Structure formats: structure tokens, C-alpha cells
Amino acid sequence: MDRRPLTADEFLAAYVLPPDADTIEVTPCPSTPSHWVLRMKDRRYCFFREGKTWKLHWVESDVCRCR
Numbered sequence: 111m112d113r114r115p116l117t118a119d120e121f122l123a124a125y126v127l128p129p130d131a132d133t134i135e136v137t138p139c140p141s142t143p144s145h146w147v148l149r150m151k152d153r154r155y156c157f158f159r160e161g162k163t164w165k166l167h168w169v170e171s172d173v174c175r176c177r
Contacts (some may be wrong), residue, residue, distance in 0.1 A: 112174070121166065128150070130151065133150070133151075134148060134150045135143075135149040136148050136149075136151070137149070139156060142158075144158065144159070145157065145158045145167060146158075146164075153169060154168070154169070154170050155168075155169050156168050156169075156170075164168050
């Protein structure tokens with residue numbers, strides 16, 4: 111949020127699902143197949159696995175930044 115890292119609790123408290131988010135698509139990241147990209151509306155959310163949990167890597171609307 112505003113280009114600063116959030117804790118899991120801060121993210122969950124601040125996140126609001128868009129009212130028109132009726133289509134959600136999940137695919138492996140084209141740059142880093144171990145990451146998963148969730149596309150909803152005009153945003154992309156990249157998640158990666160760390161231990162037993164999935165962490166949000168980035169939120170963006172254009173190209174993938176994973177390397």
C-alpha cells in the first residue's frame with residue numbers, strides 16, 4: 111500500500127474487495143513459475159510460498175517484475 115510493506119494484519123485490515131470483482135483468474139507467473147499471479151479486474155497480485163504460507167509479493171497493473 112502506497113509502496114510500503116504491510117504486515118499480514120495490516121493488509122487484511124486495509125484490503126477491500128472491489129464491488130465488481132466478479133472474475134478472478136489464477137495462473138503461474140510467466141517469469142517465475144513458483145509464483146502465482148491472481149488477476150482481478152485490472153490488477154495483478156503475485157504470491158509466493160514461504161514455508162507453509164503464501165505471501166503477497168507485489169500488486170501491479172502492468173508487467174510482471176518477478177525475476
